[in-house]
Amino acid sequence: MSDYGFSTLSVHAGASPDPATGARATPIYQTTSYVFDSADHAAALFNLQTFGNIYTRIGNPTQAVLEERMAALEGGTAALAVASGHAAQMIIAHALMETGDDFVAARQLYGGSVNQFAHSFKKFGWTVHWADATDPESFRKALTPKTKAIFIESIANPGGIITDIRAVAGIAREAGIPLIVDNTLATPYLIRPFEHGADVVVHSMTKFLGGHGNSIGGVIIDGGSFNWSASRKFPTLSEPCASYHGMRLHETFGNMAFAIACRVLGLRDLGPAISPFNAFMILTGIETLPLRMARHCDNALKVAKWLKEHAAVDWVSYAGLADDPNYNRHRTYCPKGAGAVFTFGVKGGYDAGIALVDRVKLFSHLANVGDTRSLIIHPASTTHRQLSPEQLKAAGAGPEVVRLSIGIEDADDIIADLDQALRD
Ligand SMILES: Cc1ncc(COP(=O)(O)O)c(C=O)c1O
Numbered sequence: 001m002s003d004y005g006f007s008t009l010s011v012h013a014g015a016s017p018d019p020a021t022g023a024r025a026t027p028i029y030q031t032t033s034y035v036f037d038s039a040d041h042a043a044a045l046f047n048l049q050t051f052g053n054i055y056t057r058i059g060n061p062t063q064a065v066l067e068e069r070m071a072a073l074e075g076g077t078a079a080l081a082v083a084s085g086h087a088a089q090m091i092i093a094h095a096l097m098e099t100g101d102d103f104v105a106a107r108q109l110y111g112g113s114v115n116q117f118a119h120s121f122k123k124f125g126w127t128v129h130w131a132d133a134t135d136p137e138s139f140r141k142a143l144t145p146k147t148k149a150i151f152i153e154s155i156a157n158p159g160g161i162i163t164d165i166r167a168v169a170g171i172a173r174e175a176g177i178p179l180i181v182d183n184t185l186a187t188p189y190l191i192r193p194f195e196h197g198a199d200v201v202v203h204s205m206t207k208f209l210g211g212h213g214n215s216i217g218g219v220i221i222d223g224g225s226f227n228w229s230a231s232r233k234f235p236t237l238s239e240p241c242a243s244y245h246g247m248r249l250h251e252t253f254g255n256m257a258f259a260i261a262c263r264v265l266g267l268r269d270l271g272p273a274i275s276p277f278n279a280f281m282i283l284t285g286i287e288t289l290p291l292r293m294a295r296h297c298d299n300a301l302k303v304a305k306w307l308k309e310h311a312a313v314d315w316v317s318y319a320g321l322a323d324d325p326n327y328n329r330h331r332t333y334c335p336k337g338a339g340a341v342f343t344f345g346v347k348g349g350y351d352a353g354i355a356l357v358d359r360v361k362l363f364s365h366l367a368n369v370g371d372t373r374s375l376i377i378h379p380a381s382t383t384h385r386q387l388s389p390e391q392l393k394a395a396g397a398g399p400e401v402v403r404l405s406i407g408i409e410d411a412d413d414i415i416a417d418l419d420q421a422l423r424d
Contacts, residue, residue, distance in 0.1 A: 006073065006189065007290045014068025015283075028280045029061040048244055048252070048264060058268050062276040066283045070209075070219045073188040073286070074201050077224030078259035080267065081217060081279060085184060085204025086116055087272035088218030092180060092202060094266045095236050095258065096148045099125030104142040105151040106133035108161050110204075111383055111395070113182070117151075134325075136167035140175075148233060149178050154193055154333070155185040155319075157369065158379070158403045159396045160342045162319050162329035169197025176233065178226045184208070185341055185369070189293040190334040199226040200258060207370025208340075211285040211292050215278040220262050224255030237261055292372065292408055297337025299414060300406040306415050307344050312352070312422040314345035314400060340406040341369045343396065346422070350399035353378040357402070359421035362413055369405035374414050377403050 004012070015026050034053035036042035044050040053059055067079040082088050097103065105117055107130040117128040129142040131150075139150055150172045152163045165181060172179040178199035183191060187208045193201050203209060205217035228237035228250040237257055240246035243265070250257040267273060297320070304318035319326035320338035330338045346352045356378070357365045363376040367383055377383065379397035392398055406414060 009072045010289050011287045013072035014065040026065045028276045030276050032056050057273045060276050063274055063279040066279045071221055074221045075192055075194050076221035078256040079219055079221045080259050080262045081219045081274045083272035083274050084216045085218040088202045088220045091262045091266035093126055095261045097126045101148045102127040102146045103149040104129045104131050104139050104147055108133040108156040108159050109153055110157040133161050133163045136164050139168055140171045143175050149180050151180045153182040154191045155339045157185050158343050160317055160319050162326045162333055165193055165196040176231055185339050189290050190336055194223045199223045205282045209286055210282040213371035215281040217274050217278050217282050222259035295408040296340035299411045300340040302411040303406050303414055312347050314347050316344040318342040343401050343403045345400040346402055353402055354381055356421050360417055362417035372408050374407035375405040
């Protein structure tokens with residue numbers, strides 16, 4: 001299967017006709033549990049001596065097809081699908097860190113990740129140190145002896161910064177820690193982070209992967225390249241595991257150990273399983289990923305170019321524009337397109353931003369990205385409204401900033417809607 005091209009893998013990887021019924025589409029296996037063949041079979045499953053289904057909190061056949069497809073699309077060894085992108089991030093952190101450990105993350109992340117890392121993770125005794133996504137050396141400066149990982153977004157939400165993955169991966173490698181890349185806004189259609197030195201890839205499948213704004217999900221993909229036993233920094237992977245009779249997960253499962261640790265410890269014990277129905281919806285969405293992403297990117301470039309010339313617009317931040325500071329990294333990392341999420345500044349500040357989101361007709365005013373539909377939000381009056389003016393500016397969410405997620409409608413209609421909404 002791995003010899004097939006990206007579009008073929010998007011449709012077929014992991015799936016085959018259902019052996020029981022011949023169903024061609026992957027069935028929704030809506031069951032909590034699975035009958036064991038025998039007492040010996042049950043024991044082997046619980047001892048991790050054989051792979052198979054036990055209970056849908058830990059795995060499910062619909063979910064398994066989705067996991068195999070995502071591992072194939074990213075070029076990883078194995079994957080784990082979970083209830084949301086945030087659940088995926090929590091499970092990764094749980095596998096990597098002990099109480100008192102820390103990690104370094106780019107400051108330019110989706111705001112929900114900033115909150116999760118700064119506040120909720122702190123309650124587990126995991127500390128985040130921030131670095132600047134536009135300055136790889138800042139990641140090195142933030143390292144401490146307790147640092148267990150570096151976390152970046154390939155294309156940062158919402159600023160559209162394209163991170164120099166290879167430079168940051170080099171710093172992680174020298175420090176003997178994994179690089180985790182949130183590839184949500186790029187999807188493997190635009191960027192495959194393992195090819196640039198990432199060790200683990202994570203997605204909110206809620207966005208472009210599912211693609212239709214109807215299902216929440218997350219996925220962790222194991223690159224299979226990291227040596228978890230080279231140091232004693234990662235005891236969950238390298239040391240005897242108390243809940244599996246002293247089994248060492250890395251020694252036993254080799255290049256799939258990280259994905260397996262996330263499933264048999266993180267998902268088993270923390271519990272954020274994806275529903276079979278959501279796995280089915282996202283799997284169906286992925287079948288058209290290459291077609292949708294090409295259209296999203298074409299439309300986004302047309303809209304960004306048009307906005308740039310508009311009298312009511314101050315600035316446009318889109319890596320696909322030739323004079324954008326991220327343009328060269330876009331050509332290096334994602335020459336097929338610069339994604340479909342970007343920000344621009346409307347003349348007239350806060351009031352003009354509010355007026356715009358109230359006037360659009362085709363765009364939906366809501367807090368999401370990566371839908372077939374075009375989406376718009378004014379961060380200063382919604383997602384970032386608790387912040388002070390200084391914090392708003394630092395977060396790239398000043399009063400004039402509007403974020404767009406460009407859909408797959410006709411570009412002319414998207415532009416016409418913005419045009420009528422930008423008029424006085
Ligand atoms: C880049 C990025 N990562 C992670 C998340 C969190 O994903 P979820 O909403 O599926 O938990 C989001 C959500 O917007 C996101 O945009």
